[in-house]
Amino acid sequence: MSAPRADFPLLAAQPSLVYLDSAATAQKPRVVIDAIRDYYETANANPHRGAYKLSGAATDAYHGARREIARFLGAADADTLIFTRGTTEAMNLLATAWGHQHVHRGDRVVVTRMEHHANFVPWQQLARDVGAEFRICELTDDGRIDMDQLRLLVTANTKVVAFGHVSNALGTINDVREIVKIAHAIGAVAFCDGAQGAPHLRVEFDALGVDAYAFSGHKMLGPMGIGGVIARRALLESTHPYQFGGDMIEFVFDGDSTWNTLPHKFEAGTPNVEGAVGLAAAVRYLDGIDMDNVRAHEVELTRYALAQLATIDGMQLFGPAAAEARSGVVSFNLSDIHPHDLSTMLDVDGVCVRAGHHCAQPLMRAIHQTATVRASFYVYNTAADVDALVASLRRAHARFHAHAG
């Protein structure tokens, strides 16, 4: 069961558009757009600042959104959800604030070969800055984290294991609980990049055991510029602030300052209230569908897509073979056609796919590709979208190989 296309104004206005790039950003349902307009038309003021009623309304809208999003992600303690611009800022917050405080020369930082640059470079640079070891856990041939290697890499001097819930380039769903177990066994923390997890899978933060889980609102039907990180309260309380300014302070003396309580301590400056309100509307919409149905729909589409794509001559698929082992992401190359040429040809047929390295250059090197084509699915996609993709790929293949000789 898919969500009605009519719920999404952009898709409704362009009936022939085949949007297969939701792993980059999702289209927005009308309820999200309306929630943002409604906030500005009825409750806009700077939260926390004024003693007047309107500022109170803005404060309520902002923290009400935080409670809804925390509940959606399975976190009982809503004040441990820190809003950021998205996953990138969240991982930088962890690497900069927590990292510089806790990772020292001779320590080890472990990431995996499938990380998005946003969960790779902050740790790589932290390790360089402090003189720590930076180790990359390799993947199996079918694009999963090599858990045996991970167990060997996570040594007693390891302080953090940073890994993605779901690979943005391969779609692989990682075993979060097992990775947490490996990290915690030697006292390291486990930080999870949930940019591709939260939109597609039911996240039960309190049960997962991870020390922090980051997400991006725009990939889960919400607006751009909002996302966040949920972390264990003790970890946040013992970590020095990341940015300084308004809202995050308690008292500012001439020589030093003290910090506000959570979540304010990590939210300096005027917050993105419209983003939080829009994202709350998005998670209500997803709750309305039910995340179990979101997942079932994507498994069905992915299984169909993998089967259909495999019927095209010269098709090379990357990542796990079973649809159940992936989110709705299918990464491939077709014959010797460069992904950018494919993307241009698909675009002429109204099919939007991502072509490139998917901000995962370390992974591309490991699978010996400079780039791949990625089709990704979400609640509004249907089997007809897969059929349009496959038909367009066949036309592209015929065009490129008509003159071969």
Next chain:
Amino acid sequence: MSAELDELYQSIILDHNRRPRNFRVMDDASAHAEGKNPLCGDQLTIWLKLDGDVISDVSFQGSGCAISKASASLMTAAIKGKSRSEAEAIFTKFHGVVTGAHPEDAASMGSLKALSGVSRFPLRVKCASLAWHAMHAALGQDEGGTAAAAAPVSTE
């Protein structure tokens, strides 16, 4: 089949993509420069041999999409035997055609005319011009009288 795609992926483009001309490393080059497109991962190197003011030999190697590879291949054919200023003038004209600024120049460009379809795809202009920017950088490098590599150019 779409007419704009027919124009973009003409048989001469597909042929040069499949069998690029002058696709080799040049050991005795006077200058060379690298061109890259970080977003796509496209990467190529242009080598030039200069006899006085004349480009007596030119070659390239690298990986990229059909447009960037065919453009590099066609470029090597177009500038071999030309003077520096003639090569730069061809680049200027080529750029005007692929960006759509001067479509009227396409007719006088010989084989390079095959790339005029790029003007209908603004996102692909950077692919078509990658080799040319690298050639321009290599020529600039040689003026200094050194055969060292020019700084890499990027079309992003």
